[in-house]
Amino acid sequence: MGRAFVYVILGGGVAAGYAALEFTKRGVSHGELCIISEEPVAPYERPALSKGFLLPEAPSRLPSFHTCVGANEERLTPKWYKEHGIELVLGTRVKSADVRRKTLLTATGETISYKILIIATGARALKLEEFGVTGSDAENVCYLRDLDDANRLVNVIQSCSGGNAVVIGGGYVGMECAGSLVINKINVTMVFPEAHCMARLFTPKIATYYEDYYTSKGVKFVKGTVLTSFEFDSNGKVTAVNLRDGSQLPADLVVVGIGIRPNTGLFEGQLTLDKGGIKVNGLLQSSNNSVYAIGDVASFPVKILGETRRLEHVDSARKSARHAVAAIMDSVKTGDFDYLPFFYSRVFTLSWQFYGDNAGEVVYYGDFSSSTFGAYWVNKGYLVGSFLEGGTKEEYEAIANATRLKPAIEDLAELERQGLGFALAA
Numbered sequence: 001m002g003r004a005f006v007y008v009i010l011g012g013g014v015a016a017g018y019a020a021l022e023f024t025k026r027g028v029s030h031g032e033l034c035i036i037s038e039e040p041v042a043p044y045e046r047p048a049l050s051k052g053f054l055l056p057e058a059p060s061r062l063p064s065f066h067t068c069v070g071a072n073e074e075r076l077t078p079k080w081y082k083e084h085g086i087e088l089v090l091g092t093r094v095k096s097a098d099v100r101r102k103t104l105l106t107a108t109g110e111t112i113s114y115k116i117l118i119i120a121t122g123a124r125a126l127k128l129e130e131f132g133v134t135g136s137d138a139e140n141v142c143y144l145r146d147l148d149d150a151n152r153l154v155n156v157i158q159s160c161s162g163g164n165a166v167v168i169g170g171g172y173v174g175m176e177c178a179g180s181l182v183i184n185k186i187n188v189t190m191v192f193p194e195a196h197c198m199a200r201l202f203t204p205k206i207a208t209y210y211e212d213y214y215t216s217k218g219v220k221f222v223k224g225t226v227l228t229s230f231e232f233d234s235n236g237k238v239t240a241v242n243l244r245d246g247s248q249l250p251a252d253l254v255v256v257g258i259g260i261r262p263n264t265g266l267f268e269g270q271l272t273l274d275k276g277g278i279k280v281n282g283l284l285q286s287s288n289n290s291v292y293a294i295g296d297v298a299s300f301p302v303k304i305l306g307e308t309r310r311l312e313h314v315d316s317a318r319k320s321a322r323h324a325v326a327a328i329m330d331s332v333k334t335g336d337f338d339y340l341p342f343f344y345s346r347v348f349t350l351s352w353q354f355y356g357d358n359a360g361e362v363v364y365y366g367d368f369s370s371s372t373f374g375a376y377w378v379n380k381g382y383l384v385g386s387f388l389e390g391g392t393k394e395e396y397e398a399i400a401n402a403t404r405l406k407p408a409i410e411d412l413a414e415l416e417r418q419g420l421g422f423a424l425a426a
């Protein structure tokens with residue numbers, strides 16, 4: 001058995017939702033577009049899962065955060081897809097793909113064929129087992145990638161108020177979950193191998209600001225070490241974690257955020273891969289003309305940086321989705337994707353934004369003992385990256401604009417003196 005569509009989006013996450021909206025804006029006919037997703041719900045704003053979803057009071061729940069509310073666009077509920085004649089094939093995993101025949105085979109045995117395929121399969125959370133530690137199946141060990149994970153985490157949080165949580169990993173999931181756990185009145189210890197949190201982006205000076213803030217909220221940090229094993233009770237529940245430095249931490253809850261792997265498996269050997277993702281050109285088109293890739297799974301040329309990158313952030317998922325659809329519907333008028341990398345996070349009352357690239361020398365500005373400060377990155381004489389904590393909407397726009405202009409910087413001391421004023425005047 002089988003069905004045929006003009007356009008198929010494989011994956012039903014953030015990028016899929018934004019692509020669907022763009023298709024309707026550009027005039028897709030009823031019955032032409034299909035979205036296939038392993039998840040049982042229509043595309044939603046994944047960032048909510050580590051933020052509003054985990055709050056003890058008035059938590060966010062679907063349908064409130066279906067895409068595309070994150071960009072203050074229309075909220076695409078299942079009814080919206082129906083009204084627009086878009087077929088949502090939910091709770092269905094695609095188990096193989098044949099790009100030569102232009103078909104996908106689902107785990108339910110259906111063959112779905114396409115003229116144009118958009119791969120939006122995102123990524124999966126890395127498991128502790130991949131680092132030689134067993135115990136991920138224990139009921140109080142939680143990962144956080146999808147709604148199922150988030151529901152499970154909420155249940156464990158509710159069963160251990162006042163208890164101890166160990167957060168493994170000092171990246172985005174670790175930092176945002178640690179904040180949410182504190183708000184849920186759980187004692188948190190964070191464990192990670194690096195010398196400071198958010199090592200992929202933060203400098204030690206920036207990281208210290210956040211670590212001090214978290215410490216003031218009661219979070220403990222155990223740095224420079226990793227988890228080696230768990231202690232279990234007779235029901236298989238984790239009671240403690242053992243660390244490589246020989247110490248042991250009691251645990252009623254363990255949250256693991258140790259990075260991701262893009263879901264490229266269906267296309268290995270069929271499409272060109274790069275930087276762990278599916279390599280695409282400036283139109284988000286893969287090495288096969290009929291196949292596009294967007295979001296976390298796509299490695300695309302970032303014009304302003306002059307190199308191919310794979311980005312794991314929601315803004316890139318949203319914008320690459322829109323650009324791919326624009327290119328599919330009007331390849332003549334659509335130029336190459338010209339994207340300025342944008343990352344952000346919000347936790348407690350903190351809120352930061354980062355634009356560009358964190359390469360080269362760092363120039364700090366503002367007062368690190370207050371709630372507004374930032375940094376610029378200057379590489380080979382040009383401003384390439386900007387970070388700001390506690391900014392206003394106008395200030396964030398200013399650092400974004402300044403970074404996009406990539407101005408030449410001759411005097412780092414002068415940049416430091418001007419601080420945020422440099423971006424505001426740019």
Ligand code: FDA
Nearest residue numbers: 011012013014015038046047094121122295296312313314
């Ligand atoms: P996404 O992961 O959203 O969707 C992929 C979809 O494909 C899923 O529905 C999956 O089930 C489906 N799929 C995969 N393989 C399949 C198969 N074989 N068959 C069928 N379906 C399949 N970013 C940011 O900038 N700011 C933030 O605050 C946050 N916060 C945040 C919190 C949490 C908890 C997470 C996990 C992530 C974030 N992010 C973020 C990152 C952001 O959510 C991420 O970059 C986007 O969700 C990427 O969108 P995609 O659509 O590419 O993948």
Ligand code: NAD
Nearest residue numbers: 131169170171172173174192193226257258259312344345
């Ligand atoms: P990450 O890459 O941000 O951080 C991974 C962390 O794992 C590292 O900082 C390191 O401390 C730790 N680590 C690595 N190996 C380890 C080991 N063996 N033992 C212990 N710790 C180890 O990944 P994440 O925090 O898992 O986030 C997952 C994905 O979700 C990422 O793509 C991220 O961009 C996305 N996300 C983004 C946001 C945001 O942008 N605000 C928020 C949440 C999640």
